[in-house]
Amino acid sequence: MKRSIYLMTIMFSLAVFTSCTTETKKGSFSVDKMLEYSVQKVETTMKSLTQVDSLPRNILQGQTDWNIVGIHDWCSGFWPGILWYAYEASGDTTILSQAQKFTDPLRGVLDVPVDNHDLGFMLYCSFGNGYRLTGDSAYHDFLLEAADSLATLFNPKVGTILSWPAMREKMGWPHSTIIDNMINLELLFWAAKNGGSHDLYDMAVKHAKTCMTTLVRPDYSIYHVAVFDTVDGHFIKGVTHQGYSDGSMWARGQGWGIYGYTMCFRETGKDEFLTMAEKLADKLLERLPEDGMPYWDFDDPAIPNSPKDASAAAVAASGMLELSTYMKDENLKAKYKDAAVALLAKLSSNEYLSGDKNQAFLLHSTGHYPNGSEIDASIIYADYYYLEALMRLKKMDEQ
Template sequence: MEKRFNKIVTLFAGLGLLVSCVSENKIEETFGVKKLVDNCVEKTILTINGLTDADSLPRNILQGQAEWNKVGIHDWTSGFWPGILWYAYEASGDSTILSNARKFTEPLYGVLDVPVDNHDLGFMLNCSFGNGYRLTKDSAYHDFLLVAADSLATLFNPKVGTILSWPAMGEKMGWPHNTIIDNMINLELLFWASKNGGSHDLYDMAVRHAETCMNTLVRPDYTIYHVAVFDTINGHFIKGVTHQGYSDNSMWTRGQGWGIYGYTMVYRETGNEKFLDLAEKLADKFIERLPEDGIPYWDFDCPSIPNAPKDASAAAVAASAMLELSTFMKSEELTTKYKDAAVSLLTRLSSDDYSSKDKNKAMLMHSTGHYPNGSEIDASIIYADYYYIEALTRLKKINEGRRL
């Protein structure tokens, strides 16, 4: 009797293992996400081997170049390279990558040594220290993030209801109080702080910012202005304009991606369905406007399409955002819709057309930074790589049934 029971147990254990293997194999056949994450880790190590100074951080690789052009810690992109290192460490458990993640995060303490003059503290410090704290629970990172959130909060204007994005643009462009759609991403720092020892006022600021932008930056057709300009006397909305898009009324592609990402995150932090509904509508508009080959041009309304530059960074941001969005859907149909849209973007980004392979040290090619300014056009850009590895990490977790 005992032998028969043991045989039955062994049989069911074997069937369970078989089902598990089939399931894992099916996931790998569908996309091969583990291999792509491993490729990102290899690219990260390649970049590590070419860097020396921890306060000199990768920003872009222009056409014809193979090595990263670097910036200092006060550049708005300074947090993306440490963030990539933290994601690569999460994927690999490699102690060398961990030591480099700490090494390149450390200099960013200096970001707060100067007066706060822009909204980018979330990009700079949440991508670096935020990911670092998530993975290590280092108390020094925790405490610094609280200071960073309070610093960001100094730019909040209660009359307007948003964080001031570019103080210098008030005089330069005639924008008394300006808020850009990119600023939505920085709200995550305020939400985190409000839950981890900071004031609840930070939560209230983040929610009010999101609501104000919902009613001003987002147009009735669910495309997005890049910049909202407000009056500082009574806080009323003056106009929507662009800075990096084709025109004031065009659909700047990365801005649409920031909107999807930002409002998905705000729903995660608040549970308010109006933010989820908006994130869906912004995502639907992005998907609707995608060209036949699946990767967007730098602005959906650029008149030189199909000869306009593409923007892989916008595709990576949108893919990461829609993967998280898919986890909040109430129906299997909608879950599949947004996950499949994200996987489609990642599939194209991982193809020979957009993956840098051995052409340079970046992960992706063909991003557009600031087209009207003539900068970083058809380039490899560090934030494209950051959101690419983040999206792949999120997809791997979703496929494995883990929380993001």
């Protein structure tokens, strides 16, 4: 009994861990303890979620429970994805059952006309992880359908998937593509390897290459949005819609870029994508403040009195962990792994773990600062990529 109480205290107070630790230049944390912590938080949240088509999105300042959204919200796939990772980490069949229950309603995402570029976030994080862990043929077939649906947003004249179709008239953008969309390419790559058309592979490659010369600036910082003409497909301008200004470096966008181009190298073996991922990672590491945690935008003039973004750190950490595995040079391998682990160590500290404050894993994420939404909040995708990164690190350390 005393040992049980002691372990619970460690899990929530998160003082100094003395075993199973990953050492970094900026501190240490226990991957196993953080996985136990995450699984326990999942189990707690499971008890409060009774409607399988109502999915966690955020917890705002002063709240303790998740605010929920429907299946058509772009964040709908992250809770099922977290459940799949929690099942993988724990082997708990009760969590498996919940993962299956919360994944299934997302089939309804394809029951409406395709107007959402985030089908990868919504359906690959859920059904993709489900298929990876169970081999369920029904998941396989649905993912092929999802990939074909996402492909309908590809404009061959521009060379990218259209983002935010509903915003064309409101924003005056003939065709826009956001850096976030790089992550959705994984669905197309998967489908092309698993019974879908090879055209899906070609679309994904073309999209990634187009974004390299439009969304990515010469200094390897990233625009949030690239705007294109639909007559001849030329690049009109770059916009940083969710960042401080069009010329600023929005932290989560940099993370999406690192993650996305690393994944593109994995799926294609094209060195240009690996080089791009390195350059984007180097840029983020160059701009990190002294405490090692990114501000929501690196160029916000309010720094140091500016919100941090734990979600950007989690995305970048997961991406750089994978990036490190593709480095032939041992120094570069260590560079990116150590950088990722340092971000995870910071996220695994008292400052960023929610503990008993709310149902989430993490605190201090920033969603859409210019819009005044989800500022210094707990956000579901921060938890998803944090748990994914922990799982990646555990597997790397066990090899």
